Amino acid sequence: MKTVWQLTLAMIIALTLTACKTTPEAVTEPTPEPEPTTDVDTKAAPDPHDFTDVRNFDNPESLLSKRVIYFDFDKSSVRPEYRGIVSAHAAYTAAHSSARVTLEGHADERGTREYNLGLGERRGNAVMGLMSAQGARGSQLVVVSYGEERPTCRVSDDHCWSQNRRVEIVYTAR
Amino acid sequence: MTVTDKVKKLFIILTILLASNAVQAQLQIEIISGNPSALPIAIVPFQWQDATPPPISSMDEIISGDLYRSGLFKPMDTADMMERPVDEESIRFGTWRLLKVDYIVIGSVRTPVDGQGHELVYQLFDVHTQERILSQITTVGPGDLRYGAHRVADAIYEALTGVPGAFATRIAYITATGLGSDLHYELVVSDADGFAPQSVVGSPEPLLSPAWSPDGKKLAYVSFEKGNSAIYMQDVATGSRELISSGKGINGAPSFSPDGRKMAMALSHSGNLEIHVRDMATGRLTQLTQHWAIDTEPVWAPDGKYIYFTSDRGGKPQIYRVPPTGGNPERVTLEGDYNARASIAPDGRRIAVAHGRGNEYRIAVWDIETERFTVLTPGVLDESPSFAPNGSMVLYATREGTRGVLSAVSADGNVRQRLILSEGDVREPAWSPVIR
Numbered sequence: 001m002k003t004v005w006q007l008t009l010a011m012i013i014a015l016t017l018t019a020c021k022t023t024p025e026a027v028t029e030p031t032p033e034p035e036p037t038t039d040v041d042t043k044a045a046p047d048p049h050d051f052t053d054v055r056n057f058d059n060p061e062s063l064l065s066k067r068v069i070y071f072d073f074d075k076s077s078v079r080p081e082y083r084g085i086v087s088a089h090a091a092y093t094a095a096h097s098s099a100r101v102t103l104e105g106h107a108d109e110r111g112t113r114e115y116n117l118g119l120g121e122r123r124g125n126a127v128m129g130l131m132s133a134q135g136a137r138g139s140q141l142v143v144v145s146y147g148e149e150r151p152t153c154r155v156s157d158d159h160c161w162s163q164n165r166r167v168e169i170v171y172t173a174r
Numbered sequence: 175m176t177v178t179d180k181v182k183k184l185f186i187i188l189t190i191l192l193a194s195n196a197v198q199a200q201l202q203i204e205i206i207s208g209n210p211s212a213l214p215i216a217i218v219p220f221q222w223q224d225a226t227p228p229p230i231s232s233m234d235e236i237i238s239g240d241l242y243r244s245g246l247f248k249p250m251d252t253a254d255m256m257e258r259p260v261d262e263e264s265i266r267f268g269t270w271r272l273l274k275v276d277y278i279v280i281g282s283v284r285t286p287v288d289g290q291g292h293e294l295v296y297q298l299f300d301v302h303t304q305e306r307i308l309s310q311i312t313t314v315g316p317g318d319l320r321y322g323a324h325r326v327a328d329a330i331y332e333a334l335t336g337v338p339g340a341f342a343t344r345i346a347y348i349t350a351t352g353l354g355s356d357l358h359y360e361l362v363v364s365d366a367d368g369f370a371p372q373s374v375v376g377s378p379e380p381l382l383s384p385a386w387s388p389d390g391k392k393l394a395y396v397s398f399e400k401g402n403s404a405i406y407m408q409d410v411a412t413g414s415r416e417l418i419s420s421g422k423g424i425n426g427a428p429s430f431s432p433d434g435r436k437m438a439m440a441l442s443h444s445g446n447l448e449i450h451v452r453d454m455a456t457g458r459l460t461q462l463t464q465h466w467a468i469d470t471e472p473v474w475a476p477d478g479k480y481i482y483f484t485s486d487r488g489g490k491p492q493i494y495r496v497p498p499t500g501g502n503p504e505r506v507t508l509e510g511d512y513n514a515r516a517s518i519a520p521d522g523r524r525i526a527v528a529h530g531r532g533n534e535y536r537i538a539v540w541d542i543e544t545e546r547f548t549v550l551t552p553g554v555l556d557e558s559p560s561f562a563p564n565g566s567m568v569l570y571a572t573r574e575g576t577r578g579v580l581s582a583v584s585a586d587g588n589v590r591q592r593l594i595l596s597e598g599d600v601r602e603p604a605w606s607p608v609i610r
Binding site: 154 | 442447484533555558
């Protein structure tokens with residue numbers, strides 16, 4: 001990651017310097033395009049829509065960097081606004097047969113613990129179903145439900161509950 | 175000083191003693207709402223004739239504390255006792271009548287002839303009729319004085335209410351202490367009054383759903399220590415344990431059959447959460463439900479004829495029941511948006527559930543015959559009801575702020591008490607069977 005940024009920075013500086021240097025001579029002596037063009041294409045920030053590119057896991061522009069899906073109360077259907085994230089991970093997983101994903105299902109604190117284990121699993125299964133339909137193999141995906149045992153937020157209010165009703169897409173291998 | 179104050183003081187002293195011995199925090203109990211029609215009773219301090227030095231907490235304090243917490247008795251403060259008779263001849267019933275006491279208990283503690291353990295010798299009298307209601311000797315082993323006092327409280331409770339006492343029992347519960355990566359879970363067993371907490375198992379990963387074997391010797395529970403839910407069974411005294419189920423998906427909600435030969439559980443290895451019954455001798459597994467719904471929280475009726483469970487096959491979680499040999503599940507709870515985690519009263523006629531409406535969850539009891547709910551608790555996030563083995567009270571988990579605490583409520587909803595751990599969350603109580 002660090003090297004990618006260092007390279008990118010180097011490229012930008014190089015291009016800027018080249019631009020400065022060439023401007024006065026532009027009319028009389030057209031300089032050829034700078035050499036490292038091809039390097040820029042492969043090593044600069046990745047195309048955020050290329051969901052097969054591992055670098056997008058850390059690219060905030062890419063849906064691959066988002067790995068939590070939130071749910072409505074007592075519901076396990078993936079809301080439309082989260083389908084893109086699921087599809088991105090399905091595409092990555094389908095393209096990388098070595099990738100392994102644990103779908104951790106969670107519920108908010110309302111209701112009983114064992115029922116919430118069931119609810120967490122149902123949410124995990126919903127995400128797994130969507131990913132499988134888009135090419136991820138069953139052997140790559142596993143659902144683990146924690147029910148209400150692992151909240152990310154501990155206040156008893158609507159906001160907190162909405163943060164806790166979730167599936168976390170956890171890569172155990174990329 | 176009132177009995178409540180004394181009980182509190184005692185708890186503070188014991189909590190400090192336990193802390194100094196690096197034993198974990200213990201539950202502190204206080205009554206939130208009392209019963210105006212409680213029976214006035216005087217437990218006169220027992221005469222100490224035993225060869226060993228007397229313990230910190232006296233027998234009368236333990237017995238009074240038990241009776242007080244049941245909500246059915248109003249034990250007299252020893253400081254208000256003008257005399258302390260040690261035998262029947264020295265009881266002046268007129269004096270006790272003036273003090274507005276209905277019943278009086280006198281007794282002593284002595285070393286048995288064989289020199290082993292203790293004998294609690296006691297008598298219970300009706301102050302008005304001057305009749306002797308009870309005259310007994312309870313023998314306990316060395317170190318079991320508290321247990322002996324609970325047995326005496328059980329006998330008094332039974333003699334005066336007609337219902338066996340449940341003081342000489344234990345409770346299991348889960349505690350969660352620490353934050354973030356320091357979070358630590360523990361399955362704890364203590365006496366029913368919160369004393370003598372003993373850690374059964376500890377883990378950095380979640381523990382849940384403790385369930386007693388019918389002989390009170392073993393606990394089944396769910397642990398995430400391997401990264402996924404798994405069911406274990408552990409001997410409380412020896413600590414030896416056995417992995418019962420760790421299949422793909424959920425391994426949850428263990429419940430022993432009344433004869434201890436089978437265990438019902440919720441498993442999702444088939445891809446969906448279903449009720450299963452395991453034969454403990456052969457390990458053979460029978461799938462009892464077959465439905466796309468969440469089927470979980472199985473619990474056996476005391477007569478073993480049905481397994482009650484939670485299912486959202488009708489859209490919302492409700493209690494259903496099915497014979498342990500299989501068949502079509504029938505719906506049991508007919509009212510309310512959310513009814514889950516059944517605990518069946520020993521009479522088999524009442525079912526305590528977590529009863530949800532909107533964002534509020536209360537403990538309610540469903541009467542199978544009259545088909546009516548009685549809501550027992552004020553909410554708002556009450557769950558995990560567990561009937562006392564005599565059906566007199568229901569222990570449950572509730573919240574105080576962001577913190578989990580246990581409470582107990584009398585089966586009629588009139589008396590409530592709170593059991594608080596000095597730090598962290600306490601949750602998922604399970605009341606043991608009566609251990610004879």
